[in-house]
Amino acid sequence: MSITGWRVALLGLLLGSALVQAKPAQPSVIVVGAGFSGLAAAFELQEQGWQVTVLEARPTVGGRAGVASAEWLGSAELQPVLHQYLARFKLHTQAAPEYVRAASYLIDGKLFTQAELEQQQPAVAAAILGYEQALDGLAAQLDDPLQPLASARLRGLDQLSVARWLDQLALPATARALIEQRIRSRYDEPSRLALLYLVQQSRVYRGRPTIQLRSERLPGGSQVLAQALVKQLQTLKTGARVEAVTQTADGVTVKVGAAGYHADYVILSVPLPALARISLTPALPALQQAALKDINYGWREQMLLKFRKPFWGNTRLTGEIFSNQGVGVMWIEPAPKGGANLLVNISGDNARLMKAFNDRQMVDQVLLRLDKYYPGARAAFSGFEMRRTGTDPLAGGAYLAYGPGEISRYWRLWEQPLGRLLFAGEHTDALYPGTLEGALRSGQRAAQQVEALRAATD
Numbered sequence: 336m337s338i339t340g341w342r343v344a345l346l347g348l349l350l351g352s353a354l355v356q357a358k359p360a361q362p363s364v365i366v367v368g369a370g371f372s373g374l375a376a377a378f379e380l381q382e383q384g385w386q387v388t389v390l391e392a393r394p395t396v397g398g399r400a401g402v403a404s405a406e407w408l409g410s411a412e413l414q415p416v417l418h419q420y421l422a423r424f425k426l427h428t429q430a431a432p433e434y435v436r437a438a439s440y441l442i443d444g445k446l447f448t449q450a451e452l453e454q455q456q457p458a459v460a461a462a463i464l465g466y467e468q469a470l471d472g473l474a475a476q477l478d479d480p481l482q483p484l485a486s487a488r489l490r491g492l493d494q495l496s497v498a499r500w501l502d503q504l505a506l507p508a509t510a511r512a513l514i515e516q517r518i519r520s521r522y523d524e525p526s527r528l529a530l531l532y533l534v535q536q537s538r539v540y541r542g543r544p545t546i547q548l549r550s551e552r553l554p555g556g557s558q559v560l561a562q563a564l565v566k567q568l569q570t571l572k573t574g575a576r577v578e579a580v581t582q583t584a585d586g587v588t589v590k591v592g593a594a595g596y597h598a599d600y601v602i603l604s605v606p607l608p609a610l611a612r613i614s615l616t617p618a619l620p621a622l623q624q625a626a627l628k629d630i631n632y633g634w635r636e637q638m639l640l641k642f643r644k645p646f647w648g649n650t651r652l653t654g655e656i657f658s659n660q661g662v663g664v665m666w667i668e669p670a671p672k673g674g675a676n677l678l679v680n681i682s683g684d685n686a687r688l689m690k691a692f693n694d695r696q697m698v699d700q701v702l703l704r705l706d707k708y709y710p711g712a713r714a715a716f717s718g719f720e721m722r723r724t725g726t727d728p729l730a731g732g733a734y735l736a737y738g739p740g741e742i743s744r745y746w747r748l749w750e751q752p753l754g755r756l757l758f759a760g761e762h763t764d765a766l767y768p769g770t771l772e773g774a775l776r777s778g779q780r781a782a783q784q785v786e787a788l789r790a791a792t793d
């Protein structure tokens with residue numbers, strides 16, 4: 336080759352390498368956690384051309400969602416993001432049957448529909464109605480559920496526990512037990528819950544009949560949606576428990592055992608108690624560290640009890656049933672393999688009390704109570720599936736349930752990125768915490784934030 340030829344070739348090479356450098360590198364992100372928030376964040380960013388790696392500690396995806404073969408989903412109006420994903424993956428739901436429309440009550444083993452309660456226990460029904468009206472009155476004072484601290488009066492509600500407020504209502508004992516069961520089933524023990532949080536959540540769902548929260552079912556449960564999201568993802572590692580995350584000016588390094596993963600950004604989509612177990616360098620600011628210790632999580636353990644035949648005979652033991660005996664919401668579930676399935680929730684301090692029990696001992700406690708009112712329940716029992724989030728180190732509780740004073744200190748704290756660290760998860764959603772909708776929304780929000788951060792550095 337002539338000297339001129341070399342020069343041309345060299346120039347070409349230099350130009351070529353300059354071109355390679357000028358082309359923006361594919362941005363990369365690591366998503367820690369393959370619950371619905373992490374899956375949504377990963378999916379959205381991959382769609383935008385990001386190189387995404389999802390690291391999940393468990394052998395399976397879907398996180399805290401779904402022990403039952405099918406769960407109730409809210410309407411498209413109430414849970415638009417969830418429905419957006421269902422439509423995207425052409426997943427078809429089934430309409431909820433009529434019997435799930437209204438709650439019923441199990442008082443000392445006797446089941447009452449709302450109408451029966453009004454007829455046969457009018458004082459209890461009136462007290463429950465009084466409670467609902469009082470709560471609705473407080474919710475009506477909150478103009479914007481995104482601004483729960485807007486007035487001194489509202490800030491005062493944050494200092495009060497729900498239990499103290501119920502004391503002021505002076506309810507008859509049975510009504511109080513049923514109302515407490517309702518609150519602990521959905522959130523947590525009334526003594527641990529801030530009144531402002533109950534009011535803010537009532538405001539979010541105000542004017543929406545309960546049926547909108549249980550309008551349909553996805554056959555196969557939420558796992559079906561989780562799998563549809565996973566199918567789209569290029570890199571997902573299960574059994575990969577993240578122990579440490581180090582952030583530098585150039586990017587992040589995420590440690591799983593001896594392996595290190597490097598990326599431009601990391602989205603931590605794990606519940607707060609699990610986040611507290613991850614070593615972060617640099618350490619979190621003092622406010623976030625305090626929040627990790629303080630923020631209350633509700634407890635709700637769920638068991639699917641399997642029976643050879645329905646022990647409940649002709650009793651319509653299904654729907655959202657609140658008992659005054661500490662056994663939480665119950666549903667009769669489809670039993671695809673025959674027999675009869677009953678889903679039982681134990682919540683709040685009733686669940687915390689059973690912390691030391693193993694799964695089988697916990698089931699026995701429930702069977703004991705059921706058998707008392709429905710003789711034959713124990714004899715028909717054939718097996719169970721259990722989901723315990725309270726004692727699970729990867730969860731640390733069922734979901735966010737702000738305690739007194741916590742909204743004042745930590746409102747929307749986890750929506751703020753810290754350098755290259757971003758946070759997702761139901762607990763980071765200001766409107767719909769404790770739901771699939773909240774988890775999915777938070778994943779989308781974190782994905783948008785990562786995009787914005789990257790755009791700002793380009």
Ligand SMILES: Cc1cc2nc3c(=O)[nH]c(=O)nc-3n(C[C@H](O)[C@H](O)[C@H](O)COP(=O)(O)OP(=O)(O)OC[C@H]3O[C@@H](n4cnc5c(N)ncnc54)[C@H](O)[C@@H]3O)c2cc1C
Nearest residue numbers: 368370371372392398399400577609760761769770771774
């Ligand atoms: C009993 C119960 C009943 C519920 N019922 C309903 C309902 O009927 N309707 C509804 O909409 N919602 C319901 N929810 C709420 C809903 O399930 C949750 O809001 C949602 O699943 C939370 O998703 P997430 O992504 O925020 O967290 P998660 O699902 O907890 O996902 C976080 C993931 O991170 C993983 N992880 C944790 N630590 C690490 C680590 N160090 N390294 C790697 N991975 C890690 C976890 O294993 C998990 O998979 C219920 C929840 C419970 C507990």
